[in-house]
Amino acid sequence: MQSNTGSYKRVLMGPGPSDVDPRVLEALSRPTIGHLDPAFLGILNEIRTLLQYVFKTNNQMTLAMSGTGSAGMETCVVNLIEPGEPMLVCVNGVFGKRMSDVATRAGADVSTLEVAWGQVFDPEAIDQVLRRKPAKLVGIVHAETSTGARQPIEEVSRVVHSHGALLLVDTVTSLGGIEVNVDGWQIDACYSGTQKCLSCPPGLSPVTFSEAALQTLEKRKTKVQSWYLDLTLIRQYWGSERLYHHTAPINMNYALLEALRIVKEEGLENRWNRHWTNHCMLKKGLAAIGINYVAQAGHELPMLNAVSVPEGVDDAAVRKQLLEQFGIEIGAGLGAFKGKVWRIGLMGAASTKSNVLLFLAALENCLSDQGHKFPKGASIAAAIESK
Amino acid sequence: MQSNTGSYKRVLMGPGPSDVDPRVLEALSRPTIGHLDPAFLGILNEIRTLLQYVFKTNNQMTLAMSGTGSAGMETCVVNLIEPGEPMLVCVNGVFGKRMSDVATRAGADVSTLEVAWGQVFDPEAIDQVLRRKPAKLVGIVHAETSTGARQPIEEVSRVVHSHGALLLVDTVTSLGGIEVNVDGWQIDACYSGTQKCLSCPPGLSPVTFSEAALQTLEKRKTKVQSWYLDLTLIRQYWGSERLYHHTAPINMNYALLEALRIVKEEGLENRWNRHWTNHCMLKKGLAAIGINYVAQAGHELPMLNAVSVPEGVDDAAVRKQLLEQFGIEIGAGLGAFKGKVWRIGLMGAASTKSNVLLFLAALENCLSDQGHKFPKGASIAAAIESK
Numbered sequence: 001m002q003s004n005t006g007s008y009k010r011v012l013m014g015p016g017p018s019d020v021d022p023r024v025l026e027a028l029s030r031p032t033i034g035h036l037d038p039a040f041l042g043i044l045n046e047i048r049t050l051l052q053y054v055f056k057t058n059n060q061m062t063l064a065m066s067g068t069g070s071a072g073m074e075t076c077v078v079n080l081i082e083p084g085e086p087m088l089v090c091v092n093g094v095f096g097k098r099m100s101d102v103a104t105r106a107g108a109d110v111s112t113l114e115v116a117w118g119q120v121f122d123p124e125a126i127d128q129v130l131r132r133k134p135a136k137l138v139g140i141v142h143a144e145t146s147t148g149a150r151q152p153i154e155e156v157s158r159v160v161h162s163h164g165a166l167l168l169v170d171t172v173t174s175l176g177g178i179e180v181n182v183d184g185w186q187i188d189a190c191y192s193g194t195q196k197c198l199s200c201p202p203g204l205s206p207v208t209f210s211e212a213a214l215q216t217l218e219k220r221k222t223k224v225q226s227w228y229l230d231l232t233l234i235r236q237y238w239g240s241e242r243l244y245h246h247t248a249p250i251n252m253n254y255a256l257l258e259a260l261r262i263v264k265e266e267g268l269e270n271r272w273n274r275h276w277t278n279h280c281m282l283k284k285g286l287a288a289i290g291i292n293y294v295a296q297a298g299h300e301l302p303m304l305n306a307v308s309v310p311e312g313v314d315d316a317a318v319r320k321q322l323l324e325q326f327g328i329e330i331g332a333g334l335g336a337f338k339g340k341v342w343r344i345g346l347m348g349a350a351s352t353k354s355n356v357l358l359f360l361a362a363l364e365n366c367l368s369d370q371g372h373k374f375p376k377g378a379s380i381a382a383a384i385e386s387k
Numbered sequence: 388m389q390s391n392t393g394s395y396k397r398v399l400m401g402p403g404p405s406d407v408d409p410r411v412l413e414a415l416s417r418p419t420i421g422h423l424d425p426a427f428l429g430i431l432n433e434i435r436t437l438l439q440y441v442f443k444t445n446n447q448m449t450l451a452m453s454g455t456g457s458a459g460m461e462t463c464v465v466n467l468i469e470p471g472e473p474m475l476v477c478v479n480g481v482f483g484k485r486m487s488d489v490a491t492r493a494g495a496d497v498s499t500l501e502v503a504w505g506q507v508f509d510p511e512a513i514d515q516v517l518r519r520k521p522a523k524l525v526g527i528v529h530a531e532t533s534t535g536a537r538q539p540i541e542e543v544s545r546v547v548h549s550h551g552a553l554l555l556v557d558t559v560t561s562l563g564g565i566e567v568n569v570d571g572w573q574i575d576a577c578y579s580g581t582q583k584c585l586s587c588p589p590g591l592s593p594v595t596f597s598e599a600a601l602q603t604l605e606k607r608k609t610k611v612q613s614w615y616l617d618l619t620l621i622r623q624y625w626g627s628e629r630l631y632h633h634t635a636p637i638n639m640n641y642a643l644l645e646a647l648r649i650v651k652e653e654g655l656e657n658r659w660n661r662h663w664t665n666h667c668m669l670k671k672g673l674a675a676i677g678i679n680y681v682a683q684a685g686h687e688l689p690m691l692n693a694v695s696v697p698e699g700v701d702d703a704a705v706r707k708q709l710l711e712q713f714g715i716e717i718g719a720g721l722g723a724f725k726g727k728v729w730r731i732g733l734m735g736a737a738s739t740k741s742n743v744l745l746f747l748a749a750l751e752n753c754l755s756d757q758g759h760k761f762p763k764g765a766s767i768a769a770a771i772e773s774k
Contacts, residue, residue, distance in 0.1 A: 007417035008426050017637060020419045028638060029416035030394035032407045032588045034716045039395050066590070067454050070633040071615045102614045195634055201419045203453070203590055203636030225612055227489045228458045244721070246457040247582055249590030250404060251415055252639065329421045334631070 010323075011350070013359055014331035015145050015304060016173070017195035017202050018347035020259075024200055027258035028251050035248045043257055044238060044248075050260035054175060054198070054268065055190060055208050057182035062208040063238045064194075064256055065229065066249050069172040072191030072205030074102050075229040076168050080137050080189060080213060082222050083107030088135040088165075090114075090121050094146035094334045095170055099139045106225060111135065117336050118147045118294045118306070123155040130163040137166045143174035146334045148306030148343065149295035150178065153185045161186060166213060172196060175206065176263055177275045177303035177347060188213040194252075197275070197303050199348030200259035203252040275302040278351045281384045282344065285360040288383035289367070290375045294341055303351065305344040306337070310372060315339050318366045326362040360384075397710075398737070400746055401718035402532050402691060403560070404582035404589050405734035407646075411587055414645035415638050422635045430644055431625060431635075437647035441562060441585070441655065442577060442595050444569035449595040450625045451581075451643055452616065453636050456559040459578030459592030461489050462616040463555050467524050467576060467600060469609050470494030475522040475552075477501075477508050481533035481721045482557055486526045493612060498522065504723050505534045505681045505693070510542040517550040523603075524553045530561035532583075533721045535693030535730065536682035537565065540572045548573060553600055559583060562593065563650055564662045564690040564734060575600040581639075584662070584690055586735030587646035590639040662689040665738045668771045669731065672747040675770035676754070677762045681728055690738065692731040693724070697759060702726050705753045713749040747771070 012019045033040050044063075051062045065075050077099070081087055087108040089100040092115045103110045113129050115121060121140065130138070138160045142151055153169060160167045166188040171180045177197030182190050188210040195202035209217070209231070217231060224230040228246065236243040263271060279302030283293070286307060294306045309315045315332065319342070322328040333341030346355065360380045367374070399406045420427050431450075438449045452462050464486070468474055474495040476487040479502045490497045500516050502508060508527065517525070525547045529538055540556060547554045553575040558567045564584030569577050575597040582589035596604070596618070604618060611617040615633065623630040650658060666689030670680070673694060681693045696702045702719065706729070709715040720728030733742065747767045754761070 008420050008424070009418050010420050010424065012419065012421060014421055016634060017419050017421060025416040025418065025638075029412040031396050031412065032399065032404045032582075033395050033397050034399060034401055034404060035589070037395070037397065037710070037716060067458065067615060068633045068636065071454065074613065074615045098614070105610055105612050105614055193634070195419075195637075201636065201638040202422070202634040203639055223492055225492050226461065227485070227492055228454060228461045246455050247403060247580070247589040249455065249588065249636075249639070250582075251412075251588040251642075252590055252636070255638075323424070329424060 009327060011328045011355060011358065013345045013350055013355060014329045015343045015345055016193065016347060018197070018199050018345060019350040020199055020201055021262055021349050023262065024255050024258045028201070028255040030251070030254050032250050035250060036242065036244065040250060041242060043253055047253060047257050047260065048238070050257070050264060051206050051208065054260065054263055055180060055182045055206070056184060057208050059182065059208045059210055061214055061231070061235060063234070064253065065205040065207050066246060067205055068202050069191065069193030069205050070098065071229065072193065072207050073099055073170060074226065075205070075207055075231065076189040076191050077102050078106045078224050078226050078229055079217055079231045080166060080168065081106045081108045082220060084109055086111065086133065086135045087137045087139065088113060088129060090126065090140040092119055092121065092147065092149065093117050093141065093144035095141045095144055099170065103139065118149055119296050120149050120151045120299050121156065123159045126156060127159045130159070130165065134163055135165050137168055139168040141170040142180065143171065143178070143301050143304065145173045145304055146337065147295055148293065148301045148304045150299045150301045153187065157186045166216065173301065173304055176271060178272055182208055194256055194259065197348045198259050198263060200255050203249060204256050275346065275351050278346050278353060278356050279305065281353065282346060282356045284383045285356065285380040288380050289364065289378050294337070303345060303347045305346065306341050307344065309340055309342055310367070313367065313370055313372055317370065321366045321369065322362055326358070328359060328362055396714060398715045398742060398745065400732050400737055400742060401716045402730045402732055403580065403734060405584070405586050405732060406737040407586055407588055408649055408736050410649065411642050411645045415588065415642040417638070417641050419637045422637060423629065423631065427637060428629060430640055434640060434644050434647065435625070437644070437651060438593050438595065441647065441650055442567060442569045442593070443571060444595050446569065446595045446597055448601055448618070448622060450621070451591040451593050451640065453633060454592055455589050456578065456580030456592050457485065458616065459580065459594050460486055460557060461613065462592070462594055462618065463576040463578050464489050465493045465611050465613050465616055466604055466618045467553060467555065468493045468495045469607060471496055473498065473520065473522045474524045474526065475500060475516060477513065477527040479506055479508065479534065479536065480504050480528065480531035482528045482531055486557065490526065505536055506683050507536050507538045507686050508543065510546045513543060514546045517546070517552065521550055522552050524555055526555040528557040529567065530558065530565070530688050530691065532560045532691055533724065534682055535680065535688045535691045537686045537688045540574065544573045553603060560688065560691055563658060565659055565688070569595055581643055581646065584735045585646050585650060587642050590636060591643050662733065662738050665733050665740060665743050666692065668740065669733060669743045671770045672743065672767040675767050676751065676765050681724070690732060690734045692733065693728050694731065696727055696729055697754070700754065700757055700759055702729070704757065708753045708756065709749055713745070715746060715749055
């Protein structure tokens with residue numbers, strides 16, 4: 001998009017944004033209308049209903065915040081925490097770390113429980129920490145985008161609630177790609193992003209609050225520190241009062257609605273199965289050329305495949321060649337994984353068999369150019385066709 | 388947009404969003420690419436250059452925040468204020484009031500100077516308040532969207548700086564429609580919105596910081612309370628480091644770039660003149676049917692015409708009829724002006740002679756339907772053609 005009318009076409013196989021369906025792009029470009037127009041308020045209602053479907057919840061307070069996933073994280077923390085209140089954050093990657101930073105800035109009395117990057121948390125360990133120091137709120141990441149690890153939530157939820165705390169879960173990368181069951185798992189507050197497995201451009205953050213979270217919000221003694229993210233005000237716009245708060249990002253909401261309709265048409269379970277099938281194919285192909293996952297075995301995320309850069313291979317050179325020769329974007333490692341890890345996304349519309357095959361062939365080409373020695377008799381094609 | 392493919396076409400003559408040029412809608416719908424893609428980073432650079440043009444500034448820290456205008460307001464306050472620091476906010480409408488609320492939540496020691504809605508501030512009065520109680524930061528609204536009043540900034544700036552304070556100016560509604568001269572008027576921090584006179588959909592907030600504001604930011608002893616709006620982090624993404632902070636709203640940035648290119652092609656002064664000419668025509672037409680402005684005489688904003696609802700006329704019924712019969716959206720009064728004021732926008736692409744004529748004719752029609760008695764011999768057509 002360097003020229004006035006030009007645009008780039010990429011194959012988005014990084015940690016998000018993911019490829020966007022042409023129907024969603026078309027919806028984005030519809031004429032802007034007002035944020036208090038009855039037609040737009042109808043769109044907000046439909047978005048709520050569809051977000052309830054993807055979150056698997058009946059929570060009345062289910063909406064899209066006017067910012068990206070990180071704004072959703074901050075929304076949940078600043079609305080549920082008052083200065084001095086204890087919060088436990090589970091940290092096993094960049095996004096758990098970010099949550100503890102956000103909580104500290106919100107004035108929470110923050111404790112962290114840390115395990116090595118790529119590992120997931122044992123509910124027992126969380127139980128022990130809460131025995132030593134109770135918390136009002138426990139925050140954990142369902143799908144850690146920096147490590148590709150999937151954290152089981154059900155057992156964690158039981159432990160957290162046995163201590164009378166509220167459970168906050170980051171589902172930015174998981175929502176729409178694997179099961180997120182807000183009501184079934186008794187999650188109290190949950191946020192996500194639009195640009196991962198929902199395959200909508202970035203710019204909004206779906207958020208949902210349980211009845212218990214709502215009561216906590218209503219019982220606050222202090223004002224929420226962020227005016228822009230204050231749900232006590234925003235609920236009066238999304239609710240029946242329709243009071244003006246800020247001007248909603250109209251066209252982004254058109255896009256989110258269309259993206260959610262596509263999820264509904266495919267069906268959540270079909271969508272999860274598609275993500276799983278393509279992940280398995282990629283994993284087999286990568287194994288055939290000796291490339292391994294960094295997440296704890298059995299906890300690899302299907303939509304975010306974090307793998308070790310093979311010994312002696314120039315991380316940045318391979319990513320550059322993939323982008324420039326094949327238009328394929330993959331992600332670099334963050335933080336502790338910088339230079340050591342590739343993050344290969346198979347999210348939403350980008351989770352296709354074609355993308356898996358294209359990527360494997362392109363990667364083989366890039367590695368060959370670097371003189372990489374493949375395992376003897378390695379055959380990606382044979383590997384992915386084997387049962 | 389109730390059906391799968393439907394969309395509404397409105398004439399957006401409210402307080403924003405304004406009508407969006409088809410070129411901007413087309414840019415919105417281009418394929419999404421990654422937030423670290425070199426092609427996207429080039430787009431951010433071009434946006435900065437064009438924002439420097441519309442703000443009339445050389446400030447290096449000039450960027451678009453990933454939220455609407457209110458997020459821009461909060462960005463400026465939370466980055467410049469540390470807990471306990473004194474801030475003076477000038478309040479003559481909803482948005483000054485909002486700024487004092489945001490500042491209170493940021494922990495500022497807030498003082499307010501208030502004048503009646505529709506009035507503007509005398510720099511003398513600000514001087515007197517600052518003599519009694521110095522402030523680190525003084526906040527004022529250039530174009531008060533709730534009252535349609537234009538606040539001259541130059542003299543206020545001199546007073547504020549004579550007391551060693553920093554000046555924060557809200558230009559959400561003014562930018563692109565009347566002169567905003569950040570460097571010439573020595574504004575230290577300034578925020579705007581995309582959906583007013585820039586005629587881009589809502590979702591981003593242009594912000595610029597002077598060298599003095601930047602130094603204040605760098606000297607902070609405490610972390611910025613909002614992680615999402617923390618400019619000490621965000622500048623490392625917009626700057627040459629290109630460090631990941633949050634995923635930028637890619638397509639919204641495509642749209643902003645195209646909207647800014649359109650402003651540049653028209654030329655800022657031509658754009659201001661167009662806004663002025665159409666405002667004068669509307670004002671004459673409204674005067675011919677006895678409708679008066681609520682802003683202090685000589686300070687009426689050209690892009691936001693706030694007028695009294697004529698005695699005996701049903702405010703909501705007229706707005707409903709305008710929307711349903713003519714597709715025209717105008718704004719209701721806010722706060723103290725609820726039910727008493729209409730806000731007629733002539734912003735960006737919506738500031739056209741056609742819209743003025745259409746609106747006046749449609750309004751006359753609605754008022755007739757209500758049995759409204761027009762002044763004797765009233766003729767809108769004759770009035771607007773008179774010199």
